[in-house]
Amino acid sequence: MVAPLSDDTLALPGDGLREGVVNALRTALGDALLDVVLKPNDDLWVRVRTDAWRQAGLVLRDTVGCDYFCFLSAIDWMPSPYGKSEEDPTQPKEPIDLTVQQGYAGGDTRLQVFARVTNLAKHFGVTIKADVADAHPSIESWVTVYAGANWHERECHEMFGIGFDGHPDLRNMYLPTDFEGHPLRKDFPLLARMVKPWPGIADVEPLPGDDSEDEG
Amino acid sequence: MPKVPGMIKGLGVTARTMAETIKPKKLGGGAHTVQYPHEKESPPIRARGVIALREDNCTACMLCARSCPDWCIFIEAHKDLAPPRRAGGAPRKVNKLDRFDIDYALCMYCGICVEVCPFDALFWSPEYEYSEPKIADLLHDKTKLGEWMETVPEAPALEAGAEKKKGK
Amino acid sequence: MSLLAADLPYWAQSLLRVLGGTVAVLLPAGTIVYLFLFKMMSFMQSRLGPMEAGPYGSLQLFAEVGKWLQKEDIAPENADTRVFRMAPLVVLVSTFLLVAVVPFGPDAYFTDFDAGVFYMLAVSSISTLGILMAGWSSANKYSLLGGLRAAGQLIAYELPMVLSVIGVVIQAGTMNLQSIVIQQNDGEIFGFDGLGNPFLLTQFVGFLVFMISVQAELTQTPFDMPIAESELVSGYMTEYSGFRFLIFFIAEFATAGVFSLIASVLFLGGWGLPFSWFGWESVDGIDNWMNVGGPLILVTKMVVLSGIIMWVRFSFPRMREDQLQRFAWKVLVPISLVNIMITAILKVVF
Amino acid sequence: MTDLADRQKLSYIAAQAADARLNVELETEGMTLNIGPQHPATHGTLRIIVRLDGEQVVWAEPSAGYMHRGYEKLTEVRTFPQVTALINRIDWLGSFANEVPFILAAEKLMDIEAPPRAQHIRTILFELSRIANVSLFLGDLGVQLGAVTPVFFAFRDREYVLNLIESATGGRFHPNFDRIGGLKDDLPAGWIAETKQVMKRLRAFCDEIEDLLFGNEIFQSRLRGIGVIPADVAKQYGLSGANLRASGVDWDLRRDQSLPLAWDKVDWKVWTHPDGDSFARCWIRLQETRESTKIVDQLLDTIPAGPIMAKVPRIIKVPEGEAWVSTENPLGEMGYYVVSKGDLGPFRVKIRSASFNNISIVPWVLRGVYVPDVISILASLYFILGDIDR
Secondary structure: OOOOOOHHHHOOOOOHHHHHHHHHHHHHHHHEEOOOEEEEEEEEEEOOHHEEEEEEHHHHHHHHOOEEEEEEEEOOOOOOOOOOOOOOOOOOOOOOOOOOOOOOOOOOOOOEEEEEEEEEEOOEEEEEEEEEEEOOOOEEEOOOOOOOOHHHHHHHHHHHOOOOOOOOOOOOOOOOOOOOOOOOOOOOOOOHOOOOOOOOOHHHHHOEEEEEEEOO | OOOOOOOHHHHHHHHHHHHHHHHOOOOOOOOOOOOOOOOOOOOOOOOOOOEEOOHHHHOOHHHHHHHHHOOEEEEEEEEEOOOOOOOOOOHHHHHHEEEEEEEEEOOOOOOOOHHOOOOOOOEEEEOOOOOOOOOHEEEHHHHHHHHHHHHOOOOOOOOOOEEEOOOO | OOHHHHHHHHHHHHHHHHHHHHHHHHHHHHHEEEEEEEHHHHHHHHOOOOOOHHHOOOOHHHHHHHHHHHHHOOOOOOOHHHHHHHHHHHHHHHHHHHHHOOOOOOOOOOOOOHHHHHHHHHOOOOHHHHHHHHHHHHOHHHHHHHHHHHHHHHHHHHHHHHHHHHHHHHHOOOHHHHHHHHHHOOOOOOOEEEOOOOOHHHOOHHHHHHHHHHHOOOOOOOOOOOOOHHHOOOOOOOOHHHHHHHHHHHHHHHHHHHHHHHHHHOOOOOOOOOOOOOOOHHHHHOOOOOOHHHHHHHHHHHHHHHHHHHHHHOOOOOOOOOHHHHHHHHHHHHHHHHHHHHHHHHHHHH | HHHHHHHHHHHHHHHHHHHHHHHOOOOOOOOEEEOOOHHHOOOOOOOOEEEEEEEEEEEEEOOOOOOOOHHHHHHHHHOOOHHHHOOOOOHHHHHHHHHHHHHHHHHHHHHHOOOOOHHHHHHHHHHHHHHHHHHHHHHHHHHHHHOOOHHHHHHHHHHHHHHHHHHOOOOOOOOOEOOOEEEEEOEEHHHHHHHHHHHHHHHHHHHHHHHHHHOOOOHHHHOOOOOOOHHHHHHHHHOOOOOHOOOOOOOHHHOOOOOOOOHHHHOOOOOOOOOOOHHHHHHHHHHHHHHHHHHHHHHHHHHHHHHHOOOOOOOOOOOOOOEEEEEEOEEEEEEEEEEOOOOOOOEEEEOOOHHHHHHOOOHOOOOOOEHHHHHHHHHHHOOOHHHHHH
């Protein structure tokens, strides 16, 4: 049999392990810890204030012991104004609801940066989020906290247009240097779906002289 | 026993493989390659080679075209009258296919269309030899897709412990 | 004197020699490519290799040559065109010069001169020049790195090769390759003459060093840094295509063949069989059929030796440049020096 | 360990010295060498820009993106079943393993669990794709170091694994076999017996590779002490899989998290190596391939009977929520952060692929090494282009 998980992992019914993490974060960050979602024995989401992003990273690394960097990325919470390009052009377009609605741990802005770090000794991970202002999206860089954040922040920068203060080299990674727009933002159209008509439109010619609608 | 140097062992491995390959097929040797096109490997029954269409079953419901991630299925149809199911009944109105094209230049062989088809009109065939010099010829129309029906095999028997499946 | 020289006019002799030389270069190259590169390598990798051209793929080589000859002769725009075009020929020339001293039979040889070993070692380094030219003139960074690596490597391995041959020269007491062959077949080991006295037995260390150096001179794995396809794409050959690449290719395998010929001459008794088998007393007593049989025997020995070279090539990974240099200077050179000393001492003692 | 750390330090000093030499001592400019985007060693189109002093690397920078396909954007216009067909092209050598974490994340959001038989078969196919993937690595390793034969052995024996995957799923490379709630189909008859034969073959293949490559003195001298990554650096960069375990970190997601898969039901071992050098990384992969064949063998004996599909609606709508599931894929930790808004398709999928993190350490680890080591270090880090660019 595989060696059993360490005692800490076999968390208590109330998940003392993750609650401990939340407590540690609250002590270190104070009111910069904005919101917490804890699913017992499953996962933990926390949201911190934008200006406490780097500090939260340091706390997670040094106090909580999450020294393994998993990923960093961003979410654009605005629904896509283009839909899936799967509608009949002959029908009137249904209006798309563009209200921004954030996910777990709430939020106030359209763009959110989120990252995940893992504690390898106690076998748990934390997803940490922070809002970034809509007008000038930027946040502190994590490069000095987790060296691996370097590429993730570059990717995030070109895909979402989020600046990372203190990043040594915020060049484009995938796109040409003079590329305009930020592809993963929802208001960036996915051209591949727009240049072609959707083949799913029902194209059934009725019988000559028969105007009755579809049956069976 | 003194340790054989790794380099000598390495020479041994290649020499052994050579002996294996030269050994006649009858004695369990031979190469692992197949001399295509003189001999051909038969793909497994489930292999997703090409999609076959049973035209009579298709009702032009568009489910396959809509579920296709690549948008590579194109369907057009017209209403038509079919003979009644029971004698003396009224003729039924059915959708007759005008066009059913699959563009194999776009298809990524995911099999979602075959899976969603509610009327058993699409099947996988393990046939694979239909490459074309011109990319446009990879668009198979309904006649060509219908011809593939001959190559569709029976579904394989299942391993012990499997539940009987209903439908296809 | 040579059998041919006795009966034929000079122009016919020359023609025969040119033809013979071409055959002596191309035949081993073709044999090695088909036998080892196409077939042995494939078998070692659980496949059959080329099977379509000719019975069992035996005409594949002609197909390949035909393909290469059809291709356009391209030189990169920034290349030093004249040097670029000349480089493959320089490499090939070294092969032809090498084959000139190899004795194929009691009377079947191109030249027979006393400084044969010396000449052989001298002309073998001409190919280095060609490779360096190719690397330099290609206007390609990979080629340049490959050319420089080749130069460093070939110079480093020239030395152990020379030193390992010196053992043979000391033992034979001559630098004439023909005499070395005769000595080996005529000789005896402690009064037993059933095997002759191939220097493989007395100069085993020298043989090993020589073969390792040959491997390096031929830039075959594990010493193929100048080509190193996973690092330098194709090293000094990166920019070559068409018949110039073909010449490089032929030169590579022809040189492998010629070096195997030389190794069998130096260590395996060359074209001869132990004279005691046939009761020959001296060179003059050798039957005339040995002028036909000799080359066949020599080629057989060559095939065995080049088979070993290729076998190693297909089995081993590549060394790193600094490891290779260290191996040459710190291992091979001291070993061959010790070998020379011991040979010299034993020569004096016996 | 200290010995290796010293070597790493020395190569750093060498890089600094080379850098200084470039500008001061010789007033040379150094040479900038583009390795890639079309290069035999980059299996795909990765470009590495290196600045050289002689053959020593002063500075190196990978430039990815020649194969970026924008999967994160594409997932937003696709339904959940369509996404499965897409994402098994991320790491194309271990494709079934790509599907599993995504499906698990969707199942987590829907709060359903696949029946035990499906979990079992998923685990078997997962390990088969690991074997298919890593066996190719073992062969390719030889090519990167100049040995031509191992790669043919790898292709030869991987073929048998691919045949298995094909006869079960219908696709050699892109199975698209995993479904929310279970699997598309049950195994065909005779598959288990055949798989056992192939596992025996694969173990023989591992022995061959060990004799041919790992035991070879040249191979060892090429890799030992080269490209040392200490454990703390590895964790900082988020290295995963064999690269992390080779640095002595005992972390394997198959063992260290509880997922509805069958790894906890069999007996196997997580291999680690204290050295953190290229050799350690390769050696770990070799051992893991053997371990995988053992896992598959044991799982084949214990497949429970029953259905392979849980009760799932015909049209799948995933409830609102966020879920993160990652698994120990052949290349390392592969995870999906799935955000759903209750639609037919996901709202956003963040794909955390292993190679992206594994390659981000390249500028750090390549300083001060020689050009041949660039290749061997890249080979030992083992990346798939699709897994970097996504």
